[in-house]
Amino acid sequence: MNKRNFIFLLSIFLLILVFYVDVSTSTQNHTSKNILIGSFVGGRSHVNPMLDIAVLLYERGYNIILVATESHSLSLEYPTLKHVPLRARPYDFSYIKIVRESFHKEYNYKNLAALHEFHIKSYNYVFEVYKNTAEEFDVDLFFCDALLNDACLDVANALKKPVVGYTVNLNGRLLRTSLVLVDTFFGFEVPQTLPPNIQEIGPVMSEEYPSLTPELEDFLNGHKRVLYVSFGTRFFTTIENNNKLLKAFIEAIDKKIIDGVIWTLVLTSKDDFSPTLNLIDGTISCHESLYTGTPMLVFPFAYDQAGNAEKLKLNGVGLILSKLNLDVNDVISKIDLLLKDENVKKNVKRLKFLSMINSKRKYRAADLIEYTLHDSHNKGTSKGFLNDWIPKARFFEGDVNIYVALLSVIFGLRLIGIGI
Incomplete structure (x- = not known):
């Protein structure tokens, strides 16, 4: 056997030995990891998208604990999570009064002062609920809604736990978080530069919606130009404005501009229900209308509704x-x-396409939360977590990093080439 053939056979043998690979992936035990979702005054447009992301984490083996107001009735909608209610306090009724007054007068950000006063009065109670819940369930990560929810962020930092913030619009109130998830997308949102820990992941859409009732289905099948009216979770208007809207709808039907109206607060399927026109004010309604390719007549009252309208x-x-x-x-x-x-039709088609593409990013949101939870810089994370993602090679009886093994082969072949 000449030198060339010997080197070739030896190299094949060594490569077969080295590439007996046992590539391992992460085998973290997720069942012991607990994630707390916290929302103080956020309505469904805040809580539901967070829970849609939480469902993905639950399916990956995590335990989910929701701390939110009782009014959401979320135990029936999301039976897999534990719901710790923020119960009504005597001063909670002042919040309703503040919201109602904001809806009935010209809104500007000075109105937020009254909400912040309510927030301050509620802070100690909300802080204790978050703290007690975190200790009871041994929470590993906080997922906090940004809206008037400093107590959630403060408890996470006090307990030295990683915290992920959630917001429906870009703002600077979440600087104390490890990661910020923004339920929006560029194309709908005005483009701007963002630091790497702020990630837009919207529009977050639910996988399932309640089916249409037989009455609604028959109505839609018999009408081609339907106006759908949805005013979000919290809505206070006047009898005068309601009368004007009803009169406008009736005249629009008489003039054959539209041929039907559905005015409802019940969620319906984004796949089965695609009206011709939406009259809306909420963030979820905006996203669902964009997803179905429906133009919108916007009736903003307060808070982020004016921004969405613009x-x-x-x-x-x-x-x-x-x-x-x-x-x-x-x-x-x-x-x-x-x-x-015609320009509206073109723009609606463009935004529909962008919405459908970006609606898949809730899976990335779940990935980013997992990454934050298991980041080796966080207290209590296994030291071998990141190492588990590095390919390993079984070399004789021990595990040797595959890259070290490859260098050994190259060096060995070099020595053989010199010595023979």
């Missing part, structure tokens, strides 16, 4: 009504424009 108008998929100067003819003309304008 974004929809800027993107050419919506028009805005004024709560303080509502006019029947203005409502009718805007409905007509949204249904007939």
Whole structure:
């Protein structure tokens, strides 16, 4: 056997030996990891997307504990999670009064002062609920809604636990968090630079929605230009404005601009229910309308609704009504424009495509939460967590890093080449 053949056979033998690979993936025991989701005053537009992400984490073996108000009735909708209610306190009724007053007058950010006062009065009680829950369930990570929810962030930091923030719009209130998830997407949101720990993951859409009732299904099958009215979780209006809206809808039907109206607060399937036009104010309604490719007539009252309205108008998929100067003819003309304008149709199609693509990013959100939970810098994380993702090679009786083994082969072949 000549030298060339011997080196070739020896190299094949060594490579077969080295590439008897036992590639391991992470084998962390997720069942012992507990994630607390906290929301103080956020409505369904805040809580439901967080829970849709939590469902993915539950399916991966994590335990989910929700701390939120009783009014959500979430135990029936998400039976797999533990629900610790933030029960009503005597001063909670002042919150309802503050919200109602905000809806009935011109809104600006000075109105937030009253909400912050309510937040301060509630802080000690909410802090204790979060702290007691975290200690009872041995929480490993906090997932906190940003809206008036400093107690959630403070408890996480006090207990030295990793914390992930959630918000429906870009803001600077979550600087104390390891990671910020923003339920929006560029295309709907105005593009801007973001630090790496702030990730847009919206629109977060539920996997399932309640089916249409037979009555609704029959109504939609018999009508081609349906106006769907949805005013979000918290809505306070006036009898005068309600009368104006009803009059505008009736006249729009008489003029054959639309041929039907559904005014409801019940969630329906985004796949089965695609109305011609939406009259909306909430974030979830915005996302669902964009996903189904439906133009929007927006009726903003307070808080982030005004910002959502401006974004929809800027993107050419919506028009805005004024709560303080509502006019029947203005409502009718805007409905007509949204249904007939070719530019609106093009923009709606574009935003629908972007929404459907970006709606898959809730899986990335779950991945990022997992990464934050298991980050080796966090207290209590197994030292071998990151090492488990490095391919290993079984070399004789011990595990040797495959890259070290490859270098050994190259070095050995070099020695053989010199010595023979």
